Amino acid sequence: MAERSGADILVQCLVDLGVDTVFGYPGGAVLPIYDAIYNHPTIKHILVRHEQGATHMAEGYARSTGKPGVVLVTSGPGATNAVTGITDALMDSIPMIVITGQVPTQLIGTDAFQEADTVGITRHCSKHNYLVKDPGRLAPVVHEAFHIATTGRPGPVVIDIPKNVQIATAPYTRPEGFEHQSYRPASAPDAVAIDAAVEMILKADRPILYTGGGVINSGPEAATLLRELAHRTGAPVTSTLMGLGAFPATDPSWLGMLGMHGTYEANLAMNQADLIVCLGARFDDRVTGRLDAFAPHSQKIHVDIDRSSVNKTVAVDLPVIADVGRAMAAIIAGLDARGYTKPDLSEWWARIDGWRAKNSLGYDDGATEIMPQRAIADLYKATLATGKDTIITTEVGQHQMWAAQHFGFDAPNKWLTSGGLGTMGYGFPAAIGAQVANPDSLVICIAGDASIQMNIQELGTATQYRLPVKIFILNNEYMGMVRQWQELTYESRYSNSYSDSLPDFVKLAEAYGWTGIRIEGPQELEAGIRQMIETPGPVLVDCRVAKLSNCFPMIPSGAAHTEMLLDPSQVKGSMSDEAKALV
Amino acid sequence: MHIREEQSERHVLSLTVTNEAGILARIAGLFSARGYNIESLTVADIGTDHQISRITVVTNGPPKVIDQIIAQLDRLVPVHRVVDLTDNGPFVERELALVKVAGTGDDRIEALRIADVFRAKVVDTTIGSFIFEITGPTDKIDSFVALMRQIGLVEVGRTGVVGLVRGGKEA
Numbered sequence: 001m002a003e004r005s006g007a008d009i010l011v012q013c014l015v016d017l018g019v020d021t022v023f024g025y026p027g028g029a030v031l032p033i034y035d036a037i038y039n040h041p042t043i044k045h046i047l048v049r050h051e052q053g054a055t056h057m058a059e060g061y062a063r064s065t066g067k068p069g070v071v072l073v074t075s076g077p078g079a080t081n082a083v084t085g086i087t088d089a090l091m092d093s094i095p096m097i098v099i100t101g102q103v104p105t106q107l108i109g110t111d112a113f114q115e116a117d118t119v120g121i122t123r124h125c126s127k128h129n130y131l132v133k134d135p136g137r138l139a140p141v142v143h144e145a146f147h148i149a150t151t152g153r154p155g156p157v158v159i160d161i162p163k164n165v166q167i168a169t170a171p172y173t174r175p176e177g178f179e180h181q182s183y184r185p186a187s188a189p190d191a192v193a194i195d196a197a198v199e200m201i202l203k204a205d206r207p208i209l210y211t212g213g214g215v216i217n218s219g220p221e222a223a224t225l226l227r228e229l230a231h232r233t234g235a236p237v238t239s240t241l242m243g244l245g246a247f248p249a250t251d252p253s254w255l256g257m258l259g260m261h262g263t264y265e266a267n268l269a270m271n272q273a274d275l276i277v278c279l280g281a282r283f284d285d286r287v288t289g290r291l292d293a294f295a296p297h298s299q300k301i302h303v304d305i306d307r308s309s310v311n312k313t314v315a316v317d318l319p320v321i322a323d324v325g326r327a328m329a330a331i332i333a334g335l336d337a338r339g340y341t342k343p344d345l346s347e348w349w350a351r352i353d354g355w356r357a358k359n360s361l362g363y364d365d366g367a368t369e370i371m372p373q374r375a376i377a378d379l380y381k382a383t384l385a386t387g388k389d390t391i392i393t394t395e396v397g398q399h400q401m402w403a404a405q406h407f408g409f410d411a412p413n414k415w416l417t418s419g420g421l422g423t424m425g426y427g428f429p430a431a432i433g434a435q436v437a438n439p440d441s442l443v444i445c446i447a448g449d450a451s452i453q454m455n456i457q458e459l460g461t462a463t464q465y466r467l468p469v470k471i472f473i474l475n476n477e478y479m480g481m482v483r484q485w486q487e488l489t490y491e492s493r494y495s496n497s498y499s500d501s502l503p504d505f506v507k508l509a510e511a512y513g514w515t516g517i518r519i520e521g522p523q524e525l526e527a528g529i530r531q532m533i534e535t536p537g538p539v540l541v542d543c544r545v546a547k548l549s550n551c552f553p554m555i556p557s558g559a560a561h562t563e564m565l566l567d568p569s570q571v572k573g574s575m576s577d578e579a580k581a582l583v
Numbered sequence: 584m585h586i587r588e589e590q591s592e593r594h595v596l597s598l599t600v601t602n603e604a605g606i607l608a609r610i611a612g613l614f615s616a617r618g619y620n621i622e623s624l625t626v627a628d629i630g631t632d633h634q635i636s637r638i639t640v641v642t643n644g645p646p647k648v649i650d651q652i653i654a655q656l657d658r659l660v661p662v663h664r665v666v667d668l669t670d671n672g673p674f675v676e677r678e679l680a681l682v683k684v685a686g687t688g689d690d691r692i693e694a695l696r697i698a699d700v701f702r703a704k705v706v707d708t709t710i711g712s713f714i715f716e717i718t719g720p721t722d723k724i725d726s727f728v729a730l731m732r733q734i735g736l737v738e739v740g741r742t743g744v745v746g747l748v749r750g751g752k753e754a
């Protein structure tokens with residue numbers, strides 16, 4: 001058989017695996033691969049401006065399509081720049097393949113130019129990683145890497161390829177389906193566990209479905225099944241930050257997001273439920289608040305594909321280790337088999353309606369200042385009015401929480417945010433990645449003035465590929481979330497949380513060939529948003545909002561769900577050392 | 584404010600893993616990254632084709648943490664199986680130590696006498712020293728070393744624990 005170079009084999013694998021887009025940045029140690037994709041007929045390469053940008057773009061691509069995102073970077077600094085995005089993808093279970101160049105095998109370990117121990121550095125922030133020292137191993141490794149990244153609990157997989165391996169030759173045969181020796185993720189639920197789950201649902205008087213990103217990872221079918229399960233049982237539905245969109249925000253059973261900045265009704269319903277069905281979520285500290293006070297009256301079913309998520313922080317009564325979509329299908333079938341009919345939960349709903357009446361997301365509109373909540377609500381309204389498929393990404397901070405609270409998502413894969421790692425600098429590149437994958441969608445990054453500066457260089461990437469992404473900055477001239485915590489904890493000593501020396505965002509946008517729009521007061525808001533949506537090409541909006549608004553409701557770290565702060569008047573300004581020590 | 588610690592238990596975990604580059608770093612790194620304890624860790628190739636290694640880890644932690652350790656190990660791609668020997672019925676655990684003791688006269692005689700009680704073997708001797716080889720469970724070796732310390736312990740090398748479940752079947 002004719003032999004091919006390692007670089008050619010790699011590219012052939014990508015083609016065989018259905019890859020259409022690679023986000024990357026060249027350098028010495030990947031030149032052979034860059035030559036192999038030169039003018040490639042089916043693989044589009046998006047040249048980023050910083051490797052971190054490439055990783056978040058790949059995440060945005062993946063989260064908005066369900067397909068793995070692919071990154072290509074050089075050795076040394078290329079690889080180390082990718083580490084934040086790799087970690088982000090691990091925390092949020094995003095399927096991603098990161099191909100890194102490495103110095104030639106004979107130089108490994110010699111502190112060669114641009115050598116970094118990439119497999120060492122990424123070992124604990126990737127789902128798996130490989131150093132490929134033989135071109136003959138490339139095909140099996142690349143196929144296995146995609147399999148691992150996309151199955152079970154998805155995650156990032158790193159493939160480190162020394163330069164001489166890219167040049168050396170080997171025969172290529174396309175690997176066919178294989179049985180992995182040791183990697184066998186759970187998938188089908190155990191029938192006994194499903195039976196037990198059905199039994200618990202039958203007995204519940206105050207059930208709640210607590211859903212997470214797993215429902216989205218499980219695929220659109222899982223979102224449909226979630227709807228069915230909710231309607232069959234009549235149970236209210238809440239979701240983590242990562243799970244938004246899996247259940248429609250316009251459905252009457254929707255309680256809104258739960259957790260630190262979740263709604264009063266979602267958190268109180270969790271607190272008072274007698275059965276919590278956790279579907280693809282992981283009892284994260286942002287959700288549980290103080291552990292010993294978390295959902296004290298409930299039995300808990302935890303459906304998760306990753307056994308290590310079960311009983312990690314909260315002890316549950318019934319683990320179901322399976323793909324959440326398949327588990328929900330089995331539960332629904334089990335309910336059917338028992339001739340289950342929707343129980344009368346009116347008493348439970350009456351209590352929930354009582355909590356809802358608090359209107360915990362309410363806010364007062366300012367006369368002269370734009371309230372950030374209002375900006376999000378108006379943005380939501382405007383996107384609904386366009387009837388266009390809309391994808392929202394966010395950076396990290398108050399604006400992220402306001403977006404989660406005030407923007408409604410009715411479908412999965414439309415909400416892209418950095419949940420687990422909370423990476424400032426995620427949102428804008430993620431929007432670019434989502435736009436590449438969904439050229440006809442309206443993709444908007446809701447940003448803060450501080451976060452947007454973390455990967456602002458990617459303005460050039462959007463310009464180069466004519467991507468009509470929109471950036472909507474809620475500009476409060478603060479690292480608002482940091483300032484908020486300083487108000488809660490450190491008697492408003494604003495240590496380094498003021499965004500000094502901000503650029504003129506409009507001019508900055510224009511310098512990159514974008515349209516820049518400034519919105520300064522409530523009377524400009526609607527028109528400004530409309531102009532952003534209607535202007536073709538990339539648009540950056542600098543929306544000046546109330547500088548000192550804080551995000552409520554809030555469960556301060558270390559507090560119980562019942563100790564929620566609903567408005568600023570409840571803020572004391574300082575905290576015990578125990579509370580201060582929590583994240 | 585002070586940092587509180589929870590009650591912990593000692594567990595012997597036995598893993599079979601693909602024998603590949605970096606596997607030890609992957610396992611050891613998981614323990615350090617997640618703040619789990621390692622009392623000892625042994626690793627050696629056990630297959631005829633050099634494909635599989637057995638790693639035995641002695642760890643300690645509250646029961647909940649032990650469960651987490653097992654689940655976390657189990658989801659590593661090259662890990663085939665994790666067995667908690669401590670929770671899997673009766674098992675045998677052994678460790679080997681080389682113990683160098685220096686002394687003359689009565690000390691020398693006493694060292695040999697203790698070694699005899701512990702069934703330790705002399706594997707090297709000079710006029711003023713012995714190296715004993717001793718195998719047994721960790722606590723037996725601990726007591727042997729403690730006694731030798733009183734006589735004239737020079738240095739110790741220990742392998743760490745290996746273990747298998749009792750009876751005819753694989754764990």
Ligand SMILES: Cc1ncc(C[n+]2csc(CCOP(=O)(O)OP(=O)(O)O)c2C)c(N)n1
Binds near residue numbers: 397422447474
């Ligand atoms: C890379 C990174 N560094 C630091 C932080 C800590 N952090 C969380 S929110 C925040 C402030 C964000 O400010 P901004 O983007 O202006 O958003 P706002 O909270 O004002 O809406 C900071 C510094 C982080 N999440 N990520």
